[in-house]
Amino acid sequence: MxxxxxxxxxxxxxxxxxxxxxxxxxxxxxxxxxxxxxxxxxxxxxxxxDRDSLIEACAKDMFQIVLNDQKTTLAELKEAADSAAAEEIWNRHINSLLELGLGTLIPAFAPEDLSELTEDLAQLRDLTAERTAEILAALRPHGLIAAEIQPLTFIIGLITVSRPPVPGLQKLDPGATRELVDIFLAGCAHGSNTLKERIAKQSDSDSLG
Amino acid sequence: MxxxxxxxxxxxxxxxxxxxxxxxxxxxxxxxxxxxxxxxxxxxxxxxxDRDSLIEACAKDMFQIVLNDQKTTLAELKEAADSAAAEEIWNRHINSLLELGLGTLIPAFAPEDLSELTEDLAQLRDLTAERTAEILAALRPHGLIAAEIQPLTFIIGLITVSRPPVPGLQKLDPGATRELVDIFLAGCAHGSNTLKERIAKQSDSDSLG
Structure with missing residues (x-):
């Protein structure tokens, strides 16, 4: 071209x-x-x-930006002098994802059934999920991600809290999305006993079943 | 009748x-x-x-259930022997709200512009918000709600994390909503320094402006 x-x-x-x-x-x-x-x-x-092919190109573009930012973040985390530095890197990465509009774009791009993703997109998604797991693993020793926070739960959580708010609620508090992300990240850092118990019960019933 | x-x-x-x-x-x-x-x-x-009058009746019914549960919760919290008992009461209340489908019903019922609420509904909403503030105040001494978590942020947060998930994501992890609520509550309990700084900056610029 x-x-x-x-x-x-x-x-x-x-x-x-x-x-x-x-x-x-x-x-x-x-x-x-x-x-x-x-x-x-x-x-x-x-x-x-057609619209589908445009959406696919947009989704690929979005994944490439995320993957690049994840690569930089992983490299920076390896060099982080201490936990304060790691937290700064982590906040910068989250801010990039929010500016990219992840919570808006993924619901707009994702098919109702993810098995309908094209092979290219499924690969990009898997690679993004792997890098997310690596980033969370790098954050754990710094106390920024508790042991019970699974990568998939983290991804779904970040998208859920940063989705376009219910219009009526957004007018009540336009800054709410950023505040909810702060609270979500604090929850991921400190972890939750209720969540730990829920996961333990789940794996008990899995091994019984 | x-x-x-x-x-x-x-x-x-x-x-x-x-x-x-x-x-x-x-x-x-x-x-x-x-x-x-x-x-x-x-x-x-x-x-x-018409549909609007049915929705209004449904919304009133929902608010009444929430208000009743809040009343019970407040009474129980006053009698709570210790923080473990308070946490149990708090979890039961949250579970009731989730079973009621708050995160689904409020987005379904709320008009795009909340100033369009009928007077009856606006009153019920205000009363619910007041009781939420009382409940959060009762939880603070037990370490279950950090000082920087405002009632409105809490309400918007609970609705946001329990909204119907993006269909594609729900299939990946059907239990995600309950896990996100756990993480959100942990974040509310532990609080967030980033959020504290954000609120401090906001009130600085408010007082300058």
Missing amino acids: RRDALERRERIIKTACEVYRTYPHATVPLDEIAKSAGVGIATLYRNFP | RRDALERRERIIKTACEVYRTYPHATVPLDEIAKSAGVGIATLYRNFP
């Missing part, structure tokens, strides 16, 4: 992601996305024959 | 709440609700001329 064609394609993807981040509850028409990206609708359709 | 008429009305409300809890993402037709409640559609319309 020629360089200007690649740039146009990239611009469409970035614009579409921005649109999904800004209007989480709406289905914005493709011609509006083309217009915001400064390309003709024909150019958009040449790159993305 | 005659007793059997009252009972039918009550049955319609309870059935509608159950339907909203079970199918959070759907708009179930009113005649199906009538059928599930074992009444004719004419009886439903005689009680509730």
Whole structure:
């Protein structure tokens, strides 16, 4: 693909992601996305024959950004002088994920049945999950993630607390999402006895069953 | 109203709440609700001329249940022998709210703009918020709610973590909601320095502004 064609394609993807981040509850028409990206609708359709292919490209773009940030975070955590430094790295990483709009984009992009993910996306998702597990493991010795916090629970939790708020509630307290992330991270750091007991009971019944 | 008429009305409300809890993402037709409640559609319309009036009755019913449970919880907390007893009372109260489906019903019932709430509902909401503040105050000496956790943040948080999960994610981990509630409560108990700093900065800029 020629360089200007690649740039146009990239611009469409970035614009579409921005649109999904800004209007989480709406289905914005493709011609509006083309217009915001400064390309003709024909150019958009040449790159993305339908909405699904545009969403797939957006999702790949999102995963690549997450994976890059995870790589940097892991490298930084290895060099962290002490737990205060590790906490700073951890907060910076979480802020990047929030700015990326993870809690908005994943619900917008995820199919109702995750087995419908394309092979490319399933691979990216698995790689992101593995890196998440590595990051949590690197944070445990610093007291930033309790032993009972599983990577999948962490991922689902971060997405859940940062999902677009119920519109009526958001007006009551526009800063609530960031505060809930703080509380969620504190819970992950300190851990929960109730959760520990729940996991213990679960594995008892698994081994009996 | 005659007793059997009252009972039918009550049955319609309870059935509608159950339907909203079970199918959070759907708009179930009113005649199906009538059928599930074992009444004719004419009886439903005689009680509730449109969906809004049915939703209002459901919301009032939900608030009454919450208020009753809050009253019991407050009385029990006053008698709590020690912090372990207080924690047990607190967990029971949270479990009642989760069983009621608070995280599903409030997003389903809340108008996009809360100033559109009817006067009755606004009063019930304010009373619920006051009682929440009293309960949190009673929990603080037991180390179950940190000083920086505001009642409104707590309410929004509990609703946010217990909202119907993103469908694709729920299949990955059906028990995730209960685990996230555990983590959220642990975060509320231990508190968050990041949140404390955020609140301090906020009140600085408020007093400067």
